[in-house]
Amino acid sequence: MNELLGLSITQAAARLAAREISARELTLAHLDAMEAYRSLNAFITETPERALAMAEASDGRIGRGEAASLEGIPIGMKDLYCTADIPTTAGSRILAGFVPTYESTVSANLWDAGCVCLGKTNLDEFAMGSANVTSHHGHVTSPWTRAGDNAALVPGGSSGGSAAAVAARIAMAATGTDTGGSIRQPAAFTGIVGMKPTYGRCSRWGIVAFASSLDQAGPMTRTVADAALMLQAMAGFDSKDMTSADHEVPDWSGLLKADVRGLRIGIPKEYRVDAMPEEIERLWQRGAEWLRAAGAELVEVSLPHTRYALPTYYIIAPAEASSNLARYDGMRFGLREEAEDLTRTYMRSRAEGFGAEVQRRVLIGTYVLSAGYYDAYYVKAQKVRRRIAEDFSAVFERVDALLTPTAPSAPFRIGEKMDDPVAMYLNDVFTVPSSLAGLPGISVPAGLDGQGLPLGLQVLGRAWDEQTVLDVALALEEAAGFATLPYGLGEAP
Amino acid sequence: MALDPSTVARIAELARIDVPEGERSRLALELSHILGWIEQLGEVDTDDVEPLRSVMAIERPWRPDVADDGERREDVLANAPKTHDGCFVVPRVIE
């Protein structure tokens, strides 16, 4: 492996600044990796020429002493972010051929910060999935395999392409979006760091909407410090998004410290779910021990409505999605399947354009909003959602952060859990509650299971308190010392 | 709540997704399974609970009334499957 691929953003930035390496060199190394690991199918669209042009521009700015915070850092952009003049598919056939003329706010922020665009990363169609197996552009393969077993594993989802690219050292970082766990769960599955900030921290403008009240952009990196750097560049108020908060973005990166002395960390007892592997339970306890050893106080807390979070989510998210996806009708952009009349054209275009999982969720969403069912499903779900949010508010009166596992299982095989949607939905059991409450959360790689697969721990925090979340995550990262590369990555490229 | 194939047909029509007749029974089963699982929400007492309106208390001024957008027809039509005289062309709408 090219040694440049092993660098964190922080390390690369230092070497770029010292002119020991050029952005062009760094980008070329990553473009080589992209080619070498093309079989992972982490990218839907590769943009090598743009990447080199951007890298050269970065070198120019570095030379003139005008480097921005992420100058010359090659990243992957989840293909849910609209990017000007680069095809944007949302992993769906219905956006075949769609090339935005506009740039999402968050991606624009990253380009302004000096990032180099390697390409658009694969994802579950319209971000609906937890295994990155629903993309029209094919599933993503995790760079990880079980010890002594070559079976292809899922990278998690929906930001599976981003996760695989960062884990395989194709990209130094990537963007994700998290609606019910789509950053944190794939981060856990691929042994990287993934952070969802507070709802309202990043602008949603220009990001293809899945469920508007839940969607948040966030970074996927290999270290907590890199996550802080990336989020710093991504976040900020945007007058084009009414749900974007006009809060000052703190200097998370500058203030980052592994010091958790005096912090109270809650362990929510409801997160001990049935059928969770022993190993995950043990890792969770070990995480708690690390924090205690670092000077934090551990407190058992209760979030009584936890078990209702998933069913609540599977009303609200499909309901919003059924409406958000109505604009994909073949009239003004994207796929149009001409049929005998207007209504048939709508129906054929959407049947051909949407995959099975998207259709399923649009139908569920349509049903729960339809006359006679709205109160029983949607209104009920919004009431339970308030209860869930209140659970967190109450707990955060007593503790500064929560520690939980990120996912209830280790990565599984591609094709597994495919026949039962509910079994697939359970992947997000630990991430969905905080999404419903809009709270910030991060997944940190904390260890391996018996088969050599990565496991993640999740830190949740108060609204707008990303700093504590990052600090606790850093303490975990230092204690865990997770440095394992995906199996076999050593040989290439 | 068990969904029958005719309900699947009705919501598919509402959602403008063509679900061939042969697939309606399978989908009805799948969706019923999901809905059955969702219905555990009935256990939660929400009698005195107001539905959540917005998850974050975000306060912000509205947009000032300035016409500073539009006049970008190329962008608007850039991805259109079919256009004519600066308009989108769609299958005939019967009034």
Next chain:
Amino acid sequence: MSYRIAGGTGEWEIVVGLEVHAQVTTASKLFSGASTAFGGEPNTHVALLDAGLPGMLPVLNARAVEQAVTTGLGLDAQINLLSTFERKNYFYPDLPLGYQISQYQEPIVGRGALLLDLPDGGTKSVGITRLHLEADAGKSLHDRLADETLIDLNRCGVALMEIVSEPEIASPEEAVLYMRKLRTILRYLGTCDGDMEKGNLRCDANVSVRRVGERTLGTRCEIKNLNSMRFVARAIDHEARRQVDLIEAGGAVVQETRLFDSERGETRSMRSKEEAHDYRYFPDPDLLPVQLTQDYVDRLKASLPELPDTKRLRFMADYGLSAQDADALVAERATADYFEVTAKGRDAKLAANWVLNDLFGQLAASGRTIEQSPVAPAQLGALLDLIAEGTISGKIARDVFAAMAVDGGDPAAIVEAKGLRQVSDTSALEPIVDRLIEDNPAQVESCRKNPKAIGWFTGQVMKATGGKANPQLVGRLLAAKLPRAE
């Protein structure tokens, strides 16, 4: 105003409720920065949001909220400090998002009232059920291509206020009075231009009939998109008669949406869109609930202009105008303002007459609005001053006004330039009078028998002076010199 339909089996009355869509006066759309300008090349006043492109988000226009609240205050209505935008989901090519953003369960304005000014001088209050904000749809052009439809999104997203009345309108005439009064108030407030031709005021009418004396409401039909005052009356009248005929023939009214065919003067059922609408309303998660403070509402209330009902009463009390003249003057704020400038410190009734007769006649003849009047109110006032001072007669004033209407200008200057100053000098008029008496003994004689014969002499003096003789002075001279009838 009692309106009855005489059927074969007895008398019927009608019950009408109106839903008016009024385009909010704003520079930009309800949720995007695209212009609301009328016309323009297709799809030029379109932001990416209006075209429903992926990732685009709505941002609420502060002015639209202000305008809706102002309108609510002008209708004496309840302002809801908390309201919600919801999505009304349905597929249509002129609706790019696949949903209309509207207000459903929690509108920004609740119950209010509108006062109709009846022709007999009385009034009738009609309840307002609610007013809510929503985004307009685009335009489908069906006749440009043979088998396809063109979509122009210039209108798409323009802010509308939907104003819903209670079913308290009892005749086609009342419906028109309602529309007129609503239009007047909207224009006073500056919240809607009220131009039905441009479609920025549109009306749907819910019509039902019942036998006189009956209390329960009949089944109603909704007539969509009435776009002129005349059509409002004709459509309601026709629809009511259709329903009466139907029921009397043993049929039943089916609740449905109907269209008014203005060429045939009848309503007909809209193609059975009977795929049972299910709009799946839910709060739009892209928009936060609209939270107003009482302070915000109070500030808007304090800045409300004087509204027509108040102004009408004041005109009657302060200026001694008749109800009819006051009505006519307050119908447009610009007219009322014009009148007040003209009348200030002058004979108000005379000013009202000049505005309503001479000015309106002149504007109608030249196809101008009062804003485009070539005669400014101060100039008309100056003209009235010339009459009051005796510089010119009322008759000459009309000639001066006609000249002002063509070239504009100061009335005094016109009087000077054209030599129209009234002759009020006895020494100038006396020789003319004496000569006439001397030359016309027969006419003098007839004055003895008929006092009205004096008018002949007045006419001759006027003729001799080109109409400039002071009529009072001429009258006095003639009375002194001519014999009186016995």
